[in-house]
Amino acid sequence: MLNRHGGVSKKPYDSLNLGLYVGDRNEDVARNRRSVKHLLGLTHLVSARQVHGTGIKVVEDISADVEIDNCDALVTSQPGVGLLIQQADCQAVLLHDPIRHVVAAIHCGWRGSVANIIARTITSMQLHFGVEPPNLRGVISPSLGPCCAEFVNFRSELPPGLHRYQWKRNYFDFWKISRDQLQQAGVPDRQIDITGICTCCSLDFFSYRRAVKEGNGVTGRNGSVIGLPMSG
Numbered sequence: 001m002l003n004r005h006g007g008v009s010k011k012p013y014d015s016l017n018l019g020l021y022v023g024d025r026n027e028d029v030a031r032n033r034r035s036v037k038h039l040l041g042l043t044h045l046v047s048a049r050q051v052h053g054t055g056i057k058v059v060e061d062i063s064a065d066v067e068i069d070n071c072d073a074l075v076t077s078q079p080g081v082g083l084l085i086q087q088a089d090c091q092a093v094l095l096h097d098p099i100r101h102v103v104a105a106i107h108c109g110w111r112g113s114v115a116n117i118i119a120r121t122i123t124s125m126q127l128h129f130g131v132e133p134p135n136l137r138g139v140i141s142p143s144l145g146p147c148c149a150e151f152v153n154f155r156s157e158l159p160p161g162l163h164r165y166q167w168k169r170n171y172f173d174f175w176k177i178s179r180d181q182l183q184q185a186g187v188p189d190r191q192i193d194i195t196g197i198c199t200c201c202s203l204d205f206f207s208y209r210r211a212v213k214e215g216n217g218v219t220g221r222n223g224s225v226i227g228l229p230m231s232g
Helices: 026-040 110-115 117-129 160-165 174-184 208-214
Strands: 044-049 056-059 066-069 073-076 081-087 091-097 102-108 137-140 166-168 192-194 222-227
Touching: 026 044, 026 081, 026 222, 044 073, 056 117, 073 081, 073 117, 081 091, 081 102, 091 117, 091 174, 091 222, 102 110, 102 117, 102 222, 110 117, 110 174, 117 174, 137 174, 160 166, 160 174, 174 192
Parallel strands: 044 066, 044 081, 056 073, 137 192
Antiparallel strands: 073 102, 081 222, 091 102, 091 137
16 A cells, blocks of 8 residues: 655645546656556556446456556456555455465445445456455555544445444444455455554545545545566
8 A cells, every 4th residue: 555655746636646537637647656666566557447336347468557447446367467446535455365366456435335345356356266265365455444434424325234333423434344344255354454544544645534624625546556476
């Protein structure tokens, strides 16, 4: 997971904004993305133009950087290809199967939690690559923590099954929701890591909620990237 520092974007996107379509200069975002590729030793970077839906794209035979429309999860077995999730409070859930050599990157906001895009992505990994969920390692990125995840309209936004994750009036623990959804999909608890960093609280990360409180909600996007190393 990358914080917001070390890029070339100007305020309010300063400085490692990895999100297109948020008002930043495309050339600055491109430079930031090239820096990430170099830092991580990747040949290509694939991102999703996220729509808070359940679309999952299996990425194969990539020979150039690309942003794929209308999907919120990416899966690949191609070495050297980084899967990028752009976020400013939503979670990125990153998965790795060291046996089948498959990785996935999931954009998971509250709508993704409601639709259980985590389980859907694991099912896709099983169908396309024969992944066995007990072999998966999962990481939940810096994102909106239970301290700041206020949902005053939760009765209309969240199904009753998620109401038990309310830890105080109108505040929800989406980190625990994702952990439980990973476990229910077959990932062992000991193989799940939660970074435990709230993007709204930490000034090291972009946060839409913080930007709304401070002004007009204009902000950059953090990046979470996972990829398989090049062989040799």
